[in-house]
Amino acid sequence: MREVAERAGVSAATVSRVLSGSACVRPDKRDQVLHAVEEIGYRPNRVATNMRRQRAQMVGVVVPSVEDPYFSQMVRAVEDACYAKGFGVLLCDTGSDPAKQREHLSGLAAERVAGAIISPIEAGAPEIGELLDSGAAVVAFGRRAADPRAGAVTTTDFEAGHSASEHLLARGHTRIGFIGGPRPAVAAAEHQTGYERAVGAAGAAPIVARSSSLGDDGGRAAKHLIEGGATALVVAGNPMAASVVHYLKIERLRMPGDVALVTIGQPPWAELTNPPLTSLAPPVRAMASAAVDLMVQRLERERKRGTRLVFEFEWRHRGSCCPGGLPE
C-alpha cells in the first residue's frame, strides 16, 4: 500500500479511502491511485484489515457432517448468502464429536469471526457462550442453543414426528416403529416425542430404536423393529434413511407392502429408490437464508436476545408409504 501511495503521489490514508470508498476523494487523485494499484498489481491485505477492524469478515459454519445432504444443502445455501454479503465461510465439520465441536467453537472465537451459524450437537456447550462473548453473532441451525443470546432457525420437529406417525396410523398401521438419530440431538428427541404422542394417542405401543452414530446402524435398528412386528417405520435423518433403505433392499422387503416408510428429511436421492420415499422435507434453503439474515441483523444492531424462527416441514407424498404415492 505504501508503494501505491508513493507512486500515486498521495498518502496511504488516501489510498485506503479510495479502495474502501469510505470517503470522498478528488477524482484526479482517485484515478492516480487506481492507476498505481493497477501498475503495481497491488492486492489489499485482508489480514491487516481484519486486524485493524478487530473482526474477521468471516462467518463460521459448524455442522456435524457435510456429507449428510441436509448439511451440504445448508452449507451451500449459507455460502451463497454469505458470499453475496461479502463474508467468507469458515467450515467446521465436527464429525458429531462434542470435543471437536468445542475446539472448533473456541477456534472461531480466537479467529474473531463476525458471526457463526452452528448446528450444535451439544446445545449447551459453554464454548457457544465464549463465542458470543468474543462478539460474534451466533445463530443456531436446526437445533436451538441453550444460550439465549444466540438466535435460532429451527423446524417443527415435534409436529413432524407427530404427523408422520398419524399419517401411518390413518393408513391402518398399528405397529409403527421409530428410528431416530443419536441422543444429544435435540431435534431427534422432538421427533421421537411427537411420534410417541401420536402413537400413544391411538392406543398403540411405541417401539423405538435409536442409533448412537449418524446412520451406521439404521439397518440393524430396522431389523430389530421389523422382527418385533413393525409394519411401518418413521425414520428421521438422511443417513439413517439410507441405511434403512439399504437394509430393506438386501432383505428384499418391499415398500410399502412389507414395510411402509415415512422419512423425516429430504435426501436428493429420495426419488431414486424403488419406490421413491414419502418424506417430510425441511425447507433447508429458506432456513439457511433466514439464518444468514438473522446473523446480519444481529451484526448491525446489537440486541440482547436472539430471535428465533421456526419453519414447517413440507410433505412429499411418494410411493414408500401408500402405493399410489397419493396423500390421504
Added chain:
Amino acid sequence: MREVAERAGVSAATVSRVLSGSACVRPDKRDQVLHAVEEIGYRPNRVATNMRRQRAQMVGVVVPSVEDPYFSQMVRAVEDACYAKGFGVLLCDTGSDPAKQREHLSGLAAERVAGAIISPIEAGAPEIGELLDSGAAVVAFGRRAADPRAGAVTTTDFEAGHSASEHLLARGHTRIGFIGGPRPAVAAAEHQTGYERAVGAAGAAPIVARSSSLGDDGGRAAKHLIEGGATALVVAGNPMAASVVHYLKIERLRMPGDVALVTIGQPPWAELTNPPLTSLAPPVRAMASAAVDLMVQRLERERKRGTRLVFEFEWRHRGSCCPGGLPE
C-alpha cells in the same frame, strides 16, 4: 495479552513465548502466566497472529458445488486433515461459475491463506497465478491447473472412460452413449476421449451428449441417446447419474435390460437404486489426504514445480450393467 502480562508480572514477550511454546521459559513464570490466562479468561487473538506472521493459518477449498457428493466427501476429508494440522478451512463454492471462481481465488489471495486446494472449472484462470504469487501453496484436485507451480491430485480419467466403455463392449453392446459434464471440465473431456477411443477401436460410432450444467439435463441427454438407439450408457459425474437414473425410472426403462449403465463416480446412493449402480469409484478420501499432504510439503520446503499425483478408479461391479452384478 497486556493484561495477562501485567497480572503475571512478566512481559508480553514472555506471555507469547509461553503460549506458543516457541522458547524455554522458567517454569515458575510459565505457571504464573498460565494462571493469569486462566483467571482473565484470555483468548489469543488469531487475527493479530496472522497479521504478524503475514499468513493466515487457513486453507481455501474451492469446489464447484458441495452438494455433489464427490465434493462433500472431498471437503469432509480435507477438513479432517486440515483440522489435524491446525488449519482452518475457508470454503469457496463457485456454483460452477467461472466469474465466481475468479472472485473466490482473488479473495483467497487477499486473505493470505497458507494454501488452497482447488477443483478448478477454469484450469487456466489467471487468479490461480495470483494466488500462487501471494505465497499460497496450491494443489489442484481432480483437474490439473495450468500453472506449473500448482501441485495436483488427479485421477486416471481417460482410462476410466476407456475401461467403462470396454466393459460394455465386452458385454456385446455396440451402441454405447456417453453423457458427460460441462465443457470446461478437463476431467470430463478426458472421460469422453477415453470413451471415444474405446468405442472407435471397436468399430462403433460414438454418440455423445454433453450437458452444459452440472446434471440438470442428464435426463434429456439420456432420452436423446436412447431414442438414437443406445443400449448402454457411460455416465460421468454424480449429479448427471442422478438425473439419468431418475429419467429411466420415470420412463420405466429397466437396467440393464433396456439400458445398461456404468457411471464414473461413486455417489452414496449407488446401492439404493434398483438395481444398484455399477460404477468406477474415485478414491476421494485418499485423494483428499494426499492433497493436504502435498500442500503441507510445499509449505515446508519451497519448491518451484508442483508435484502431481495420479489415482486410479476402483470398479464397483453392481447390477446396472450386467444382471448378476458380477465382473467380466
Added chain:
DNA sequence: CTGAAAGCGCTTACAG
C-alpha cells in the same frame, strides 16, 4: 478533501 500519526494484538530479532 487530505495527510501525519496513532494503534489494532501479536511475534521476534536484539541485547542483556
Added chain:
DNA sequence: CTGAAAGCGCTTACAG
C-alpha cells in the same frame, strides 16, 4: 532465560 522495542499493513479520528 527475559524484556524493550520495532513492526506486520491497514484504518480512522484529528487537525488542517
